[in-house]
Amino acid sequence: MRADAVRNRRLLLDAAAAELAEHGTEVSIARIAARAGIGKGTVFRHFATKEQLLLAIFSDQLDGLSATGEALLQRPVPADALLEFMAAAVELQLADRSLCQAVTAAMRREPVVRAAGDRLVAVAEALTARARQAGEVRDDVTGADIVLLINAVMQGTAPVSDTAPGLWRRYLSMIFDGLRPEAARPLPVPAPQSLAPALAPGRAL
Known part of the structure; x- marks a missing residue:
């Protein structure tokens, strides 16, 4: 995995964990992506669902x-x-x-x-x-x-x-x-x- 992909994945996991802890599992992918500073498309490139x-x-x-x-x-x-x-x-x-x-x-x-x-x-x-x-x-x-x-x-x-x-x-x-x-x-x-x-x-x- 390229360095930028590894970085994006780490940002995504950290942002998602924080959003889930604060707002529960109904939090949107869009909100998670915004917190990570990446696009929704990047989220779905890492995780299909x-x-x-x-x-x-x-x-x-x-x-x-x-x-x-x-x-x-x-x-x-x-x-x-x-x-x-x-x-x-x-x-x-x-x-x-x-x-x-x-x-x-x-x-x-x-x-x-x-x-x-x-x-x-x-x-x-x-x-x-x-x-x-x-x-x-x-x-x-x-x-x-x-x-x-x-x-x-x-x-x-x-x-x-x-x-x-x-x-x-x-x-x-x-x-x-x-x-x-x-x-x-x-x-x-x-x-x-x-x-x-x-x-x-x-x-x-």
Whole structure:
């Protein structure tokens, strides 16, 4: 892809993500194009449909979260890094619930979303493994567990996020305390082997 095409695609994705977060999924392609400083024709040269644009934005956001997690692997305290990753994921979902709702089950089966989801789960597992090895979380917690628990915090607090925007931190702290090994008891069933159907924000990551 030529440098100008790469630049236009980046401008488009950033503009579309901002417009969707501010105005929801009904925002027009014309408005997105205007914010990006490009023509509508350029939008459709990159994405034939609005659904394809939504998929690209969602995949881009998942990859951004994966990059955040990879950077956190360098933090000296593994449990702190894992908690910060979980907090970043909840914040991402709550900031753009309209996109979360737009990514349907059919969309989640798209290869680009599946690949981004797989990368995210791998990063979650790497962060969790560090915390397990350091004895900072229970030894039966997996990256898949972490992704589902992130979704639990988001879903549980979304109905009151407008009136109590920081309440999710309370429940994330409660959940994270439950991951610590001090009072761990055997779990009744194992962790899931795959999260493919669940990887979409709002349903969520």
